[in-house]
Amino acid sequence: METLNALLHGFAVALTPMNLMWGFIGVTVGTAVGVLPGVGPALTVAMLLPLTAKLDPTGALIMFAGIYYGAMFGGSTTTILLNTPGESASIATALEGNKMAKRGRAGPALATSAIGSFVAGSIATVLLTLLAPLVVEIALKFGPAEYFALMVFAFTTVAAVLGSSTARGLASLFLGLLFGLVGIDGQTGAPRFAFGVPELLDGIDVVVLAVGLFAVGEALYMAAYTSRLPETMEKLSGSLMMSKEDWKRSWPAWLRATAIGFPFGTIPAGGAEIPTFLSYAVEKKLTRYPEEFGNGAIEGVAGPEAANNASATGVLVPLLTLGIPTSATAAILLGAFQNYGIQPGPLLFQSQADLVWGLIASLYVGNVLLLILNLPLVGIWVKVLQIPRPMLYAGILVFATLGAYSLHQSWVDLLTLYVFGLLGFAMRRFDIPVAPSVIGLILGPIAETQFRRALSISQGDATVFVTQPISASFLAVTALLLIVPWVLRRRRRAAAGN
Amino acid sequence: MRRSAAEIALSAGVLGLGAFATLVTAQLSGEGGYAGIGPNFIPAVVAAGLLVVGAWLLWEALAGGWRNRGAPEAGAEHAFNAPAFWWISAGLFAHMALIGWAGFVLAGAVLFACVARGFGSTRVLRDAALGLALSLAVFVFFVKLLNVNLPAGWLQPLLGSAGI
Numbered sequence: 001m002e003t004l005n006a007l008l009h010g011f012a013v014a015l016t017p018m019n020l021m022w023g024f025i026g027v028t029v030g031t032a033v034g035v036l037p038g039v040g041p042a043l044t045v046a047m048l049l050p051l052t053a054k055l056d057p058t059g060a061l062i063m064f065a066g067i068y069y070g071a072m073f074g075g076s077t078t079t080i081l082l083n084t085p086g087e088s089a090s091i092a093t094a095l096e097g098n099k100m101a102k103r104g105r106a107g108p109a110l111a112t113s114a115i116g117s118f119v120a121g122s123i124a125t126v127l128l129t130l131l132a133p134l135v136v137e138i139a140l141k142f143g144p145a146e147y148f149a150l151m152v153f154a155f156t157t158v159a160a161v162l163g164s165s166t167a168r169g170l171a172s173l174f175l176g177l178l179f180g181l182v183g184i185d186g187q188t189g190a191p192r193f194a195f196g197v198p199e200l201l202d203g204i205d206v207v208v209l210a211v212g213l214f215a216v217g218e219a220l221y222m223a224a225y226t227s228r229l230p231e232t233m234e235k236l237s238g239s240l241m242m243s244k245e246d247w248k249r250s251w252p253a254w255l256r257a258t259a260i261g262f263p264f265g266t267i268p269a270g271g272a273e274i275p276t277f278l279s280y281a282v283e284k285k286l287t288r289y290p291e292e293f294g295n296g297a298i299e300g301v302a303g304p305e306a307a308n309n310a311s312a313t314g315v316l317v318p319l320l321t322l323g324i325p326t327s328a329t330a331a332i333l334l335g336a337f338q339n340y341g342i343q344p345g346p347l348l349f350q351s352q353a354d355l356v357w358g359l360i361a362s363l364y365v366g367n368v369l370l371l372i373l374n375l376p377l378v379g380i381w382v383k384v385l386q387i388p389r390p391m392l393y394a395g396i397l398v399f400a401t402l403g404a405y406s407l408h409q410s411w412v413d414l415l416t417l418y419v420f421g422l423l424g425f426a427m428r429r430f431d432i433p434v435a436p437s438v439i440g441l442i443l444g445p446i447a448e449t450q451f452r453r454a455l456s457i458s459q460g461d462a463t464v465f466v467t468q469p470i471s472a473s474f475l476a477v478t479a480l481l482l483i484v485p486w487v488l489r490r491r492r493r494a495a496a497g498n
Numbered sequence: 499m500r501r502s503a504a505e506i507a508l509s510a511g512v513l514g515l516g517a518f519a520t521l522v523t524a525q526l527s528g529e530g531g532y533a534g535i536g537p538n539f540i541p542a543v544v545a546a547g548l549l550v551v552g553a554w555l556l557w558e559a560l561a562g563g564w565r566n567r568g569a570p571e572a573g574a575e576h577a578f579n580a581p582a583f584w585w586i587s588a589g590l591f592a593h594m595a596l597i598g599w600a601g602f603v604l605a606g607a608v609l610f611a612c613v614a615r616g617f618g619s620t621r622v623l624r625d626a627a628l629g630l631a632l633s634l635a636v637f638v639f640f641v642k643l644l645n646v647n648l649p650a651g652w653l654q655p656l657l658g659s660a661g662i
Contacts, residue, residue: 054644193519
């Protein structure tokens with residue numbers, strides 16, 4: 001009941017004309033930029049972050065939630081028509097979606113992904129509404145030691161457990177943590193890793209890192225390795241309408257995908273990549289038309305797209321209630337909060353109830369707006385796809401440099417941006433995950449603060465992390481996650497040796 | 499046995515960064531107050547982490563190559579196109595040098611033209627004109643509507659008299 005009141009109050013905030021307008025601008029800009037090939041939600045949010053400088057926090061954050069959702073919707077259009085997934089979470093959609101488009105079924109593919117995203121996003125938002133207050137209840141009991149243990153857990157799963165290589169994941173994480181150390185130490189005011197450069201004393205901004213890795217790195221990679229390849233775009237011909245058969249095959253996939261995607265979003269599992277592939281595998285297993293898989297089965301589009309959106313909403317649970325980002329995009333969103341001096345966490349639900357619940361209510365509104373924007377107006381977004389690649393990347397880099405330059409009006413930030421661009425180029429080329437770096441940069445300083453606070457409270461007694469039950473459990477689970485796969489591998493190898 | 503010079507170099511880079519971080523950390527204060535640890539503690543942990551991971555990657559690179567490296571799909575990549583890479587880099591450096599002096603609009607036009615060239619466009623003048631139009635629109639939007647401070651540079655007399 002209390003939740004319902006809070007939500008109704010949130011709707012009162014979200015539906016004021018100004019905030020409705022910010023939400024509308026957010027979903028429109030998010031869709032438009034998200035449609036651009038090679039531009040995923042993380043880059044969209046990062047490039048548009050400098051815009052917030054002059055806006056009031058509630059409006060700006062509502063706009064960012066819209067951009068976050070919009071970029072996801074827009075990305076599916078690109079994936080289906082161009083077969084160039086802008087982010088890892090769209091790869092599963094590309095498998096069947098592009099095949100459907102090749103067979104002249106682009107319309108139903110776009111429809112099932114848009115409606116599926118709407119259904120999954122809306123159900124997931126209801127789950128977020130119900131779950132967030134419960135997590136807040138628990139999180140209010142957390143002290144610095146618990147937070148620190150939880151962050152260690154998040155670092156470990158994102159960097160070491162998921163992904164193709166523990167070593168490369170950890171390398172990415174430690175790089176991010178190192179970048180996070182640059183600047184003034186929050187506790188003592190001592191400068192660290194700044195080398196007397198004024199731009200570095202402020203710390204490395206998440207915008208520079210994310211835009212460098214995602215925009216500059218991507219542009220360098222695409223130009224150096226793919227610019228001579230021909231590009232084919234599927235035509236959007238025929239009706240957008242889904243047949244009765246399409247509906248019958250889509251809706252169970254949407255619901256199953258929501259059930260898979262949402263929980264994965266709420267745990268630190270590195271975003272939407274795993275649940276989308278899981279949903280694809282489930283649909284492939286359960287389908288009554290196995291022969292269609294690989295040739296454009298509609299379930300293979302409906303499932304992953306719905307899972308993607310459900311997990312994107314799930315990500316907001318730990319972000320809003322605990323202040324813990326579990327994907328690169330969430331880390332950048334956390335940067336948007338920090339620009340306003342707002343630290344997401346359980347206290348936010350008390351001190352800034354208007355803002356949090358307004359934001360949650362705006363997600364319901366955003367889902368509806370996106371359905372309207374994406375179904376009847378899909379023709380407009382298809383035009384965006386026709387921008388030639390040289391113009392596209394040139395434009396992206398103009399915006400990328402603008403974001404970095406506007407931080408201090410200094411070329412030093414542009415040099416930093418280029419260095420991160422080279423890093424992103426190498427990471428892309430050598431299969432090093434990028435998300436752990438972004439999460440390390442933004443979460444590292446918070447984890448350090450909690451660590452030192454916990455030790456201050458215990459007067460330097462380091463056992464505080466293992467004597468308190470919640471903190472000890474997080475650390476134990478973390479250790480298990482690291483040790484168990486290693487032991488299993490050893491045993492398998494030993495068995496194979498015998 | 500596959501050995502990649504690039505993998506070895508990158509691993510050594512991580513190792514080197516760890517060594518560098520160790521050196522910098524050694525200069526930091528260890529004054530800890532109540533916590534008993536100072537601003538140098540976490541940097542030391544991170545530096546140690548970089549050293550360990552760098553050594554681990556180097557070992558992998560020398561012993562059969564990095565593990566589970568996803569190979570690009572057939573037809574998804576061509577050989578390294580050095581001019582493309584350098585055109586984009588040159589564009590970014592020209593932009594860096596020009597922005598504070600010639601202004602945001604002109605620097606943006608040069609960057610746009612260089613990046614388009616890197617992606618294989620051959621109509622340099624048309625690209626520069628497009629870049630000029632885009633940067634000008636962005637400049638007006640940000641300076642006028644969002645009050646973001648961007649340098650007008652050489653175009654100051656022109657932009658100033660236009661009331662921008």
